[in-house]
Amino acid sequence: MILRHILSSCPPVSIFNSKLLAFLFLFTMPAVVPILPPSVLPDYRHYTPEYNLDDLVRDIKAYLGTSGGISSADVDNEYLISLAQKYISDPNDWAQYFYNDTSKNYTRNAIENINQKANILLLVWNPGKGSPVHDHANAHCIMKILAGTLQETVYRIPDQASERAPLEIKSDTRHTMNDVAYISDDIGLHRVYNPSSDQVAVSLHLYTPPNAADYGYNVYNEATGKACFVPQAKSVPQKE
Numbered sequence: 602m603i604l605r606h607i608l609s610s611c612p613p614v615s616i617f618n619s620k621l622l623a624f625l626f627l628f629t630m631p632a633v634v635p636i637l638p639p640s641v642l643p644d645y646r647h648y649t650p651e652y653n654l655d656d657l658v659r660d661i662k663a664y665l666g667t668s669g670g671i672s673s674a675d676v677d678n679e680y681l682i683s684l685a686q687k688y689i690s691d692p693n694d695w696a697q698y699f700y701n702d703t704s705k706n707y708t709r710n711a712i713e714n715i716n717q718k719a720n721i722l723l724l725v726w727n728p729g730k731g732s733p734v735h736d737h738a739n740a741h742c743i744m745k746i747l748a749g750t751l752q753e754t755v756y757r758i759p760d761q762a763s764e765r766a767p768l769e770i771k772s773d774t775r776h777t778m779n780d781v782a783y784i785s786d787d788i789g790l791h792r793v794y795n796p797s798s799d800q801v802a803v804s805l806h807l808y809t810p811p812n813a814a815d816y817g818y819n820v821y822n823e824a825t826g827k828a829c830f831v832p833q834a835k836s837v838p839q840k841e
């Protein structure tokens with residue numbers, strides 16, 4: 602009876618009083634958090650990724666499902682670039698696609714083939730190695746740096762009818778992690794290489810439409826401007 606009286610005389614909310622909780626939080630948390638060893642603190646980066654690689658691939662597929670891909674003209678490359686910019690590189694997302702053939706300059710790993718619309722690849726670049734000067738088979742190419750550094754030299758497309766001459770450089774840009782670059786044949790040709798002497802670089806590439814894989818593309822001789830057709834760009838298929 603006495604106990605019931607005591608209990609009933611205590612407001613049930615008293616120990617959960619919000620002011621008390623605020624007080625406890627404000628005056629005890631700052632004292633507790635700094636003494637936790639760093640190894641005990643969770644790595645929040647991987648707990649709530651805002652926009653992961655699956656989200657990016659989903660959004661690219663959703664967009665290309667309703668718009669274009671068959672013709673590169675009806676694709677809004679700015680929208681696709683903005684999606685690539687939104688994604689922040691996280692190796693936990695792309696490690697599953699990572700394969701590096703050290704005998705090659707770079708390895709093209711398939712992430713997703715969207716039939717007749719696009720392909721999405723993970724490229725792994727060996728230190729000091731790069732691609733030859735090439736075109737993009739009348740497609741949009743969006744390249745996002747996921748790790749390391751890539752140097753991109755853009756060249757003016759030569760007029761094949763004119764006399765042979767060295768390719769003219771339009772720009773030379775160093776891209777670092779999370780940068781997004783864009784090229785199409787309207788802009789020019791390019792070559793990309795990894796300037797590091799000891800670190801691999803990794804990049805995500807979106808090609809729409811997937812003309813280089815479906816038909817082929819051209820590589821160019823930098824000194825003469827001469828083009829050479831390469832049928833069907835190959836990639837390492839996804840692991841089962």
Ligand SMILES: N[C@@H](CS(=O)O)C(=O)O
Binds near residue numbers: 742792
């Ligand atoms: N377009 C090249 C890579 S890069 O040099 O942009 C490829 O897909 O092999």
Ligand SMILES: [Fe+2]
Binds near residue numbers: 732735737742791
């Ligand atoms: Fe390229």
